[in-house]
Amino acid sequence: MKIIEIIKPDDFHVHFRDGNILMAVVPETIRHFGRAIVMPNLIPPILNGFDAKRYKDEILDVIPKSNKFKPLMTLYLTENTRTDELEEAYQQEMIFAAKLYPAGATTNSEFGVGDISKIMPVLEKMSDIGMPLLIHGEVIDKEIDVFDREKKFIDTVLDFICSELPNLKITLEHITTKEATTYLQDSSINVSATITPHHLALNRNAIFNGGISPHYYCLPILKREVHRKALVRAATSGNPKFFLGTDTAPHLKSDKESECGCAGIFNATYCMSILAQLFDNENSLSQLENFTSINGAKHYNLKLNKEKIKLTKSETPITFEKTLKVNKDHINIFNPNFDVYWKVSTS
Numbered sequence: 365m366k367i368i369e370i371i372k373p374d375d376f377h378v379h380f381r382d383g384n385i386l387m388a389v390v391p392e393t394i395r396h397f398g399r400a401i402v403m404p405n406l407i408p409p410i411l412n413g414f415d416a417k418r419y420k421d422e423i424l425d426v427i428p429k430s431n432k433f434k435p436l437m438t439l440y441l442t443e444n445t446r447t448d449e450l451e452e453a454y455q456q457e458m459i460f461a462a463k464l465y466p467a468g469a470t471t472n473s474e475f476g477v478g479d480i481s482k483i484m485p486v487l488e489k490m491s492d493i494g495m496p497l498l499i500h501g502e503v504i505d506k507e508i509d510v511f512d513r514e515k516k517f518i519d520t521v522l523d524f525i526c527s528e529l530p531n532l533k534i535t536l537e538h539i540t541t542k543e544a545t546t547y548l549q550d551s552s553i554n555v556s557a558t559i560t561p562h563h564l565a566l567n568r569n570a571i572f573n574g575g576i577s578p579h580y581y582c583l584p585i586l587k588r589e590v591h592r593k594a595l596v597r598a599a600t601s602g603n604p605k606f607f608l609g610t611d612t613a614p615h616l617k618s619d620k621e622s623e624c625g626c627a628g629i630f631n632a633t634y635c636m637s638i639l640a641q642l643f644d645n646e647n648s649l650s651q652l653e654n655f656t657s658i659n660g661a662k663h664y665n666l667k668l669n670k671e672k673i674k675l676t677k678s679e680t681p682i683t684f685e686k687t688l689k690v691n692k693d694h695i696n697i698f699n700p701n702f703d704v705y706w707k708v709s710t711s
């Protein structure tokens with residue numbers, strides 16, 4: 365039996381949704397993670413500090429007093445976001461970062477930004493006050509192939525923002541391509557990227573394996589094996605620009621298994637087990653703590669968590685629960701369909 369101990373991880377990209385789903389999924393994240401950056405794409409979205417405060421209270425209501433988990437709130441940028449309101453909400457610590465969704469890119473992103481030039485004054489202010497910008501990095505042009513949208517975004521939008529505002533702290537969220545890892549390696553120190561467990565674990569074949577698998581459908585969509593391998597190399601390299609953001613994105617089973625199934629993978633439950641297995645497979649367990657617990661905190665100028673978690677490697681693979689109950693419906697729990705021997709026990 366093998367045991368490792370690491371600093372308690374942070375998840376720098378979660379979707380808690382609201383209402384019954386929120387109540388079901390928050391306990392899954394707070395069990396292993398010290399902090400999480402909470403995405404603002406609710407209906408209606410979190411548009412200002414007051415929305416964020418209300419949403420934070422809804423999350424905190426679900427968390428037992430004994431748990432020190434800290435949600436870090438975000439605001440949803442639109443072409444109408446007011447610079448003065450954003451600055452005030454940030455200075456008062458009502459929000460931690462702002463999220464840029466290109467309009468129509470993913471779940472509930474129809475309020476997002478169509479024309480980047482319209483939000484440049486807001487981004488300039490964020491650069492001045494040191495507020496992080498989180499980016500869903502895909503163009504939404506229907507002419508662009510769904511597998512190429514991230515690369516196109518990097519070439520046409522991200523590179524523009526980075527060169528206009530070299531001091532802006534940027535996180536390119538849930539990167540999925542070799543091109544993204546290369547761009548990040550060459551970019552300035554202010555630009556980092558999150559990587560999800562599902563993009564590290566699977567390539568796009570998983571979606572089409574003997575039939576269509578809606579529970580492996582997410583955005584950005586899973587890519588070819590060459591890209592997955594590049595992501596694994598980046599995550600296990602120790603390069604401080606790469607860190608964990610799970611993009612755990614719960615949808616009810618009935619909304620995934622439908623004529624037009626929702627994009628998103630709910631992976632909070634076994635995230636750390638799966639990551640430990642992936643790093644173990646690469647003989648890189650020594651880099652797991654950097655990826656899950658150190659690199660991201662440093663990017664955001666946060667202190668490292670004081671608590672630790674223990675991971676134990678069992679003799680036999682762990683058995684995954686299939687679903688999480690939400691009233692009469694369920695959420696499918698991410699299972700990468702390979703043997704996972706690592707179990708988490710908080711110490």
Ligand SMILES: [Zn+2]
Pocket residue numbers: 377379403611613
């Ligand atoms: Zn997301």
